[in-house]
Amino acid sequence: MIHLVPNLLAVLQSSSEQTPEGSLFFPPKASNFAAEADWLYNFIFWVSVVAFALVIAATVYLVVRYRKSVAPEPQPSPHHSTKLEVIWSVIPSIFLVVMFWKGFELFVDYRKVPAGAYQIQVEGVKWNWTFRYPTGAESNELHVPMGEPVELLISSKDVLHSVFIPAFRVKQDAVPGRYTRLWFEATMPGEFPFYCTEYCGTSHSGMITKAKVYETRAEFDEWLKSALNPYEGKSPAEAGALVWERKGCKTCHTNDGSNLVGPSFKGIWGATREFEDGSTGTVDENYILESIQMPAAKIVKGYQNVMVANGGQELSDEERDFLVAYITSLAN
Ligand code: HEC
Ligand SMILES: [Cu+2]
Known part of the structure; x- marks a missing residue:
């Protein structure tokens, strides 16, 4: 709520400007998928808004125009307009085809993990996430380098959980007894919320962690090294x-x-x-x-x-x- 007013102003000034906080309607665009996913979301949203407005306007007009005091007796339908029928079938169909086509393209992009992506294993358990890296390092927050494709190989130890990183526009169920996967390429350094988005019991809402993006591979590698032996030097x-x-x-x-x-x-x-x-x-x-x-x-x-x-x-x-x-x- 605190951010509502400045966010609203930001939206009015420039809806495409990028900040790490994101805009009123969207979290920051922090991955390769974000721009396209948001474009599709906006497209569907505004097409729906316009369609809604047209339908309501036509309804109101017809209700008033043919109200009982003006046309008390029901009239037989005067004629059939093929032209009108074609117009209101073909135009919405074009929009639907664009929605399907863009959605399908994005779906395929989400599915096609690039060869050589950096693989991190993700395990959900009530109510905690564990991330395992190729070096053997382990963490409870997701750490990734910027500008490299990262693949998450996801599993669950108990019930259904679901990985959701809004800033990356990615979401994938964690299913007990099988692996699922998703991929992304982070495009902005920073820390972004990582949620469980499948209700999994009492502390589901506490199953929150962070996705931390390092600007350079060197910074990421340095973290990896420190994560390998986290207990070193501790009592x-x-x-x-x-x-x-x-x-x-x-x-x-x-x-x-x-x-x-x-x-x-x-x-x-x-x-x-x-x-x-x-x-x-x-x-x-x-x-x-x-x-x-x-x-x-x-x-x-x-x-x-x-x-x-x-x-x-x-x-x-x-x-x-x-x-x-x-x-x-x-x-x-
Ligand atoms: C899903 C929730 C949950 C998790 C996760 C969990 N515990 Fe527990 N634990 C409980 C509950 C509930 C009890 C009390 C019932 C019982 O004695 O089994 C308990 C009891 C205990 C007790 C006895 C406490 C006492 O006051 O007598 C210890 C010690 C303990 N847990 C250690 C751990 C450790 C260490 C971990 C992490 C490796 C852990 N627990 C993870 C729920 C949990
Ligand atoms: Cu959950």
Whole structure:
């Protein structure tokens, strides 16, 4: 809402000017597809607006012109106008053919991944995205170089999710049990929202991340190198905080005492826990380890058994150790 007025002014001044914020109606045009997709959208929109206005105008005119007080008796249709019929069939058909043709062209462009595109694997799981790069690096935000075709090979570990990057004008379902793909070439450096756009449960709306575009390949490569060993130089607790973030624990567990789908990690260390079956236990290293590996073994009272083993992620032994250290460090 805050941006509405300046955006509106920007639209009035120049609707084609590009800013990283985009315009009133569109996010920025940040990929190779954006210009064409927006052109098609605008074309369909304005053709529809004009058609709507013509139909309403004709309706109003006819309602008034042939109102009951003027023509009280229904008249037999005076004649058939072939000319009129042809005009109102052929002209809209031309517009429809243009819509189909441009739409089909764009569809084919979306499908045809250029040979040699940089492939990144994307995995959706409730409620987190993981991106894997050819070097073995992994991240929870999508990082891409500008000006190079990038292919996303998409899968899901549990339910339907869907990749949506509005600034790139791309969208593709993530389907459990199969791979789907999309491609794009980023044309503007910056950070753009990356959404899950298929309702997937309680924290669907929190399944948001970013697509980060680097202006040069060198900057991207530098990031890739740093992503290869993200735990280097960190204490176990600091590394654990990173695991908590990267492996999606934070979509269900906060570190500040507020409870989401799962209990917060803040202050649980050393506390006495009540479980759904009426038993109790103390939160120590082994309890944490068990809670991560076999969450169903003890269900914290007041919560549901919705956590799957390892939070649905691949965790190395090292990463589990880091998590234990992290939770310990949040004792108070
Ligand atoms: C889909 C949501 C979800 C995700 C993701 C998730 N958890 Fe959980 N977790 C829960 C719920 C709900 C509980 C409480 C019920 C239970 O005990 O199983 C829980 C319980 C726990 C507990 C016991 C907490 C306590 O207060 O006694 C630990 C420890 C834990 N999770 C660790 C993790 C770690 C580490 C990750 C990331 C690798 C993770 N969880 C990912 C939902 C989740
Ligand atoms: Cu979702």
